[in-house]
């Protein structure tokens with residue numbers, strides 16, 4: 720994550736365009752406005768509408784949906800009179816038992832651990848800033864966000880579920896569990912949550928708070 724250079728004299732941000740390297744001094748943006756490069760038009764900084772409250776609401780919803788997605792059956796398969804109930808963690812465990820431990824670990828990280836850590840870290844930073852709490856590790860949690868994002872692949876997991884539906888459709892009867900509905904909702908809410916705040920603005924807010 721490229722941290723903006725914080726200026727001591729004001730809350731404006733000094734940023735280099737990631738496309739053409741032109742340096743810009745960006746004044747504080749009002750909610751809903753986006754700063755663009757004056758040379759190439761690339762997006763430099765965005766201040767999403769709704770502020771921290773909207774981001775906190777979306778990440779709280781995402782956390783509840785992730786817990787629901789892991790608390791109930793995901794799919795129930797009926798093959799030849801046998802019934803097997805699968806949950807999200809069970810998908811990774813099935814891959815491990817099938818002799819694919821590496822794939823099991825990747826599926827677990829990208830569908831459960833990665834999204835969980837990203838949501839918790841985001842909420843930790845957002846709540847600390849919103850409530851002006853002087854809690855430890857806020858900067859560390861904020862710096863982790865960009866590292867965690869590549870490990871969140873909820874849509875890829877869903878794609879795998881759809882492929883399983885098609886492949887197993889003729890061999891087994893499949894019943895959708897509560898978790899699958901929660902998971903589908905989680906994909907949409909997580910995408911909205913990710914775009915609900917600008918990490919660079921949070922770095923700026925941390926700098927402002929620190930000077931108080």
Ligand SMILES: [Zn+2]
Nearest residue numbers: 736739756759
């Ligand atoms: Zn540019």
